[in-house]
Amino acid sequence: MNAKWEFYQDPQNLWRWRRIAPNGRIVGSSSQGYVNKSDCIDNAKRNGYKG
Numbered sequence: 001m002n003a004k005w006e007f008y009q010d011p012q013n014l015w016r017w018r019r020i021a022p023n024g025r026i027v028g029s030s031s032q033g034y035v036n037k038s039d040c041i042d043n044a045k046r047n048g049y050k051g
Contacts, residue, residue, distance in 0.1 A: 003027065005049050007040060015040035017049070 004020045014033025017040055021027045028047060034040040041051065 005044060005051065007037065007044070017041075017044040017047075019044075019048070 003022065005017060006020065007015060007017050010016050010033055012033060014035065015037045016030045016033050018026050018030070019028035030040065030043060034043065041049070045051070
């Protein structure tokens with residue numbers, strides 16, 4: 001089973017991503033927030049997101 005990717009807005013309304021392993025543990029996350037969701041997705045793709 002593959003990891004699950006989540007895109008969400010933090011309390012400052014900045015977009016972030018996190019990668020969740022099949023066992024439910026977070027195994028990766030964005031180190032910064034993004035104003036635009038598309039920028040967040042681009043960063044996730046550089047970190048392995050295939051979306």
